[in-house]
Amino acid sequence: VTIKTFASPNLIEANKSRYMRFKAGHPFGFIEAFANLYDDIHRHINNHDSDFVFGVENALKDLRALTALQTSAKSGSWVMLDNTKGMTVAE
Incomplete structure (x- = not known):
């Protein structure tokens, strides 16, 4: 069994500060996931610089x-x- 956390070195994207809004174990996360998705969409529309939004x-x-x-x-x-x-x- 391999346990992955935000501290795992190969999780480059997950280690970004935008994904660190709460402490580990905090019960929220669903809303923040959509906030990040909407932010990616907004960045793509305005700047065309998101790797997570496709055409x-x-x-x-x-x-x-x-x-x-x-x-x-x-x-x-x-x-x-x-x-x-x-x-x-x-x-």
Whole structure:
């Protein structure tokens, strides 16, 4: 078992001060996680400098994948996903 904490040297992003709003063991965190996400989105929109916000093309690929999952579940068969053309139900 490996225990990771904010002090772990390989957690470069997690060691930044913006993620250190509370002491360890504090019961909050959900709201702060969304605050960091919204801050990343804001930085990306204003400065295009966030590594954690992706463009419209990535969002469309994700939506196609989710739609394929739903179609596959409903049809009971594999769905071939082509990010350039959409999807087709496999025979």
